[in-house]
Amino acid sequence: xxxxxxxxxxxxxxxxxxxxxxxxxxxxxxxxxxxxQGSGEPGGVLxxxxxxxxxxxxxxxxxxADERVSWRVVDGPEEWVGTTIDWDLRQDGDWTIVNFAHRGxxxxxxFMHHCSTKWATFLLSLKSLVETGTGSPAPRDTxxxxxx
Amino acid sequence: xxxxxxxxxxxxxxxxxxxxxxxxxxxxxxxxxxxxQGSGEPGGVLxxxxxxxxxxxxxxxxxxADERVSWRVVDGPEEWVGTTIDWDLRQDGDWTIVNFAHRGxxxxxxFMHHCSTKWATFLLSLKSLVETGTGSPAPRDTxxxxxx
Numbered sequence: 001x002x003x004x005x006x007x008x009x010x011x012x013x014x015x016x017x018x019x020x021x022x023x024x025x026x027x028x029x030x031x032x033x034x035x036x037q038g039s040g041e042p043g044g045v046l047x048x049x050x051x052x053x054x055x056x057x058x059x060x061x062x063x064x065a066d067e068r069v070s071w072r073v074v075d076g077p078e079e080w081v082g083t084t085i086d087w088d089l090r091q092d093g094d095w096t097i098v099n100f101a102h103r104g105x106x107x108x109x110x111f112m113h114h115c116s117t118k119w120a121t122f123l124l125s126l127k128s129l130v131e132t133g134t135g136s137p138a139p140r141d142t143x144x145x146x147x148x
Numbered sequence: 149x150x151x152x153x154x155x156x157x158x159x160x161x162x163x164x165x166x167x168x169x170x171x172x173x174x175x176x177x178x179x180x181x182x183x184x185q186g187s188g189e190p191g192g193v194l195x196x197x198x199x200x201x202x203x204x205x206x207x208x209x210x211x212x213a214d215e216r217v218s219w220r221v222v223d224g225p226e227e228w229v230g231t232t233i234d235w236d237l238r239q240d241g242d243w244t245i246v247n248f249a250h251r252g253x254x255x256x257x258x259f260m261h262h263c264s265t266k267w268a269t270f271l272l273s274l275k276s277l278v279e280t281g282t283g284s285p286a287p288r289d290t291x292x293x294x295x296x
Contacts, residue, residue: 009293120268145157
């Protein structure tokens, strides 16, 4: 088992602002992908699409207001199905600290390397959204390679 | 054991150009930190400094021209000492693909989360340097949090 881990700090922001960007389709669409549908409530399924490539369906398995959001991948690339994504939030002075973990990868395949770097760019998009009001969701996301 | 993995593609670039940016102090100083000294040859030690925070000393344990560079951390933060950093390069059409691995972390501590995200930003700095001639080395690196 190998995990993707990341940490960013969002300046002059409350955990609530980050939590809202992780639990509402309006918020998610402003940093990850324009094409976001579904429900960010526990038991709901979020549908993230990246035309024309495909996308991910995430079941929301846990939320704790302003503290934690957990998803489980129920559809998407086979390497992703069954993996889990956890967001842990806390206030630290003027910062909201976001610890991110995408766990349960079976093998450290090249696609996992790609997803690790890509997640970093989306976490910076989330940070930018909350700090400035503007993120970089797909299709305006940061291109990192031939795999986009 | 947990690893940090990343992958970027450098467009319209040869593996040689990326290899040079990983094995010469002039190249390294243009994407990681201005304050780079030492030798990037096998057996050499590279000294990366990030004033006023500290830095890393890396022993160059292996190089294969245009294909692979391996370092071992011999001094720096205790979580880093003894870990290894491998760069694997290959040509794929117009792209040079860079697979990166920072292996041997003993625990998935919060500092590891931070370093994972920070490595992503430095890989994008390396990509930018080779593609455009301009990277973002410290102290002009991307700030991701309260930990810089």
